[in-house]
Amino acid sequence: MLVCVACYGDRVAALLETASELRFYSQGRPGVAGPGRVRPGVREHSSVTLPAPVQQLGLSGLIGLLEASGAAVLLCGGLTCCALEALRNSGVHVVPWIGGAPAKVAQAWWSDNIQTVKMPGCLGCGGKRRRRGGQGRRREMTDMQQGIIAVTSEGPKLTDMVDPRFGRAAGFVVVDLATMGTSYVGNGGSQAMAQGAGIQAAENVARAGAQTVLSGFVGPKAFMALQAGGIQVIQNVEGMTVGQAVDKFKRGELAPADAPNAPSGGHPGGGHKG
Numbered sequence: 254m255l256v257c258v259a260c261y262g263d264r265v266a267a268l269l270e271t272a273s274e275l276r277f278y279s280q281g282r283p284g285v286a287g288p289g290r291v292r293p294g295v296r297e298h299s300s301v302t303l304p305a306p307v308q309q310l311g312l313s314g315l316i317g318l319l320e321a322s323g324a325a326v327l328l329c330g331g332l333t334c335c336a337l338e339a340l341r342n343s344g345v346h347v348v349p350w351i352g353g354a355p356a357k358v359a360q361a362w363w364s365d366n367i368q369t370v371k372m373p374g375c376l377g378c379g380g381k382r383r384r385r386g387g388q389g390r391r392r393e394m395t396d397m398q399q400g401i402i403a404v405t406s407e408g409p410k411l412t413d414m415v416d417p418r419f420g421r422a423a424g425f426v427v428v429d430l431a432t433m434g435t436s437y438v439g440n441g442g443s444q445a446m447a448q449g450a451g452i453q454a455a456e457n458v459a460r461a462g463a464q465t466v467l468s469g470f471v472g473p474k475a476f477m478a479l480q481a482g483g484i485q486v487i488q489n490v491e492g493m494t495v496g497q498a499v500d501k502f503k504r505g506e507l508a509p510a511d512a513p514n515a516p517s518g519g520h521p522g523g524g525h526k527g
Contacts, residue, residue: 451475
C-alpha cells in the first residue's frame with residue numbers, strides 16, 4: 254500500500270491548496286524503536302512534482318494523480334470541508350491537519366501514532382469544536398490570548414504600522430503572547446504573485462505556527478484558506494501600530510470574524526488585498 258504526503262518544500266504543506274509535490278511512501282524494513290521494541294519502517298517509493306500548485310491544478314487533477322499512483326491514503330495539512338468531501342467521495346482516504354517532515358509523517362501513520370503529527374489548535378473544518386456558552390467562550394478567548402498570533406505589518410517591529418492588506422502585506426510580525434517574543438515573516442513572494450497571494454500568505458502564516466491573524470482586509474479565498482488551517486481571523490485592524498493591535502487583542506477588544514470583509518481582487522478602499 255502506498256501513502257501519499259502532500260508537500261511544500263521539505264515539509265507537509267500547511268494548506269493542501271499550496272502543495273507543490275506529492276511524495277509516496279511504502280513500508281520498508283522494520284527499525285528498532287527501543288529495547289525490545291520494533292517499529293514499522295518506511296521508504297520513499299516515488300515523488301511527483303506538480304505542474305502547478307493544487308489550487309491551480311484543481312481537485313480533479315489531484316484525484317487523477319492519486320488514482321494513477323495507486324495511493325490509498327492522502328496525508329495533508331488544512332483543507333476546506335468541500336475539498337475534504339470531494340476527495341473522500343472519490344474514494345481517497347484523507348487524513349488532514351497533519352504537519353511535519355514527510356518521512357516522519359509516513360512513519361507516524363504506519364506506527365498508529367498519527368495524532369503525534371497533528372497540527373496544534375485546529376479550529377477549522379474537522380478540528381476542535383468551538384465551545385458554546387458564556388463560560389466556554391471566555392475560556393476560548395483566554396486560550397487565544399495565550400497563543401501565537403500573526404499581525405500583518407509594514408515592517409518587522411511592534412512600532413511599525415499594521416498593513417491593512419493580508420495577502421499582499423509586506424510581512425507578518427509573529428508574537429508569542431506567553432513570552433511576548435517576536436519574529437518576522439516576510440511576504441515578498443506573495444506580493445509578486447498575480448493570483449493566489451492570499452492563499453500563499455495563509456501558508457506562510459500557518460508555517461509560522463500562528464493560531465490567529467490580525468489584519469485589515471481579508472478576501473474570501475484567503476479567509477477560507479486560513480480557516481482550513483485552523484487559524485482564526487480578526488479583521489478591520491488598521492490605523493494603529495502592531496504593538497497597539499496586540500494590546501487590544503490581549504485585552505479582549507478584538508473578536509474573530511465569521512466572514513471575509515473584502516471582495517476578490519481588492520479591499521473596499523482600493524488596491525489589492527489577500
